Amino acid sequence: MAYLRIKSIRGQKYLYLVKSTWDAKKKTSKQTIIKYLGIESDVSINDIPEDYRDSKKISDYFMNQKYFQPNIQTEITQKLQKDLLSTFKNGDYVEANSLVESYQTIYGFESFLNDVLIPLIDDIELLGSSKKIDLGTQTTCYNAVQDLMNLILENNSTNMTKKKILICVPYGEQHVFGTKVLESQLLTKGNTVYNLSPFTPVSSIMESIENNNPDCIFVSITLDENILSAKRMIQKINDQYAIPIIVGGQAVKDDSVNWGSIGQNLSITKILKLIQSKKPEIIPTV
Numbered sequence: 001m002a003y004l005r006i007k008s009i010r011g012q013k014y015l016y017l018v019k020s021t022w023d024a025k026k027k028t029s030k031q032t033i034i035k036y037l038g039i040e041s042d043v044s045i046n047d048i049p050e051d052y053r054d055s056k057k058i059s060d061y062f063m064n065q066k067y068f069q070p071n072i073q074t075e076i077t078q079k080l081q082k083d084l085l086s087t088f089k090n091g092d093y094v095e096a097n098s099l100v101e102s103y104q105t106i107y108g109f110e111s112f113l114n115d116v117l118i119p120l121i122d123d124i125e126l127l128g129s130s131k132k133i134d135l136g137t138q139t140t141c142y143n144a145v146q147d148l149m150n151l152i153l154e155n156n157s158t159n160m161t162k163k164k165i166l167i168c169v170p171y172g173e174q175h176v177f178g179t180k181v182l183e184s185q186l187l188t189k190g191n192t193v194y195n196l197s198p199f200t201p202v203s204s205i206m207e208s209i210e211n212n213n214p215d216c217i218f219v220s221i222t223l224d225e226n227i228l229s230a231k232r233m234i235q236k237i238n239d240q241y242a243i244p245i246i247v248g249g250q251a252v253k254d255d256s257v258n259w260g261s262i263g264q265n266l267s268i269t270k271i272l273k274l275i276q277s278k279k280p281e282i283i284p285t286v
Contacts, residue, residue, distance in 0.1 A: 001019065182248075215244075218246045
């Protein structure tokens with residue numbers, strides 16, 4: 001059986017075509033170098049002798065290498081964003097989901113969230129604010145994103161339990177795409193998530209905290225007009241419960257505001273790390 005072997009020397013990776021044969025006397029497999037191929041990044045399928053090009057291990061290697069070349073991945077990511085925007089404009093979240101599944105097979109769910117969906121949501125908001133799409137189209141896009149995230153959440157549901165996270169927004173906040181993205185990522189990591197709906201009054205949020213006893217609370221604020229109500233809500237939670245609070249959203253990018261939380265304006269990756277830590281501590285904003 002032939003396959004490719006990588007050898008690292010002083011930080012440089014070199015590629016070899018090797019063959020594994022069984023040594024009956026020693027009762028073990030033995031590797032024999034068929035050909036030295038050169039520096040890994042310079043090697044293509046054409047450098048492989050024709051007799052070995054049909055090997056699945058070898059063809060899979062070059063297929064994966066192609067997809068993970070920076071320029072190729074950027075090209076695929078940009079095309080997916082363009083295709084998703086088109087499906088969102090048509091309200092076709094089912095077609096969007098099929099596009100996402102193809103991307104996830106190669107790059108994974110976390111890459112889809114961080115590299116594709118979050119930047120695309122920002123682009124939709126920019127297109128709307130610059131009047132490049134009308135309000136009706138923008139609303140259709142938002143609804144399609146919401147439906148897509150709901151479908152992804154259904155497909156990624158799990159019975160595992162690591163931490164209990166409560167996600168909420170201040171009363172009147174209607175932009176909840178960020179909370180859906182975070183919810184989906186938390187669920188895929190095996191957490192239990194209580195994502196409260198918009199217009200949930202503070203009294204009901206407090207009741208949910210009392211009943212569910214979450215390990216951490218995430219508050220999302222998109223609009224500046226909701227900052228004061230969010231601060232009042234966070235203060236009320238801090239007065240009654242000793243539960244770590246993380247604040248995020250477009251409205252909290254000003255680091256000068258003290259939210260009385262353990263973190264604000266964090267990337268999804270940092271939020272996950274903070275939530276999964278045994279004892280959450282204050283970490284720098286990004």
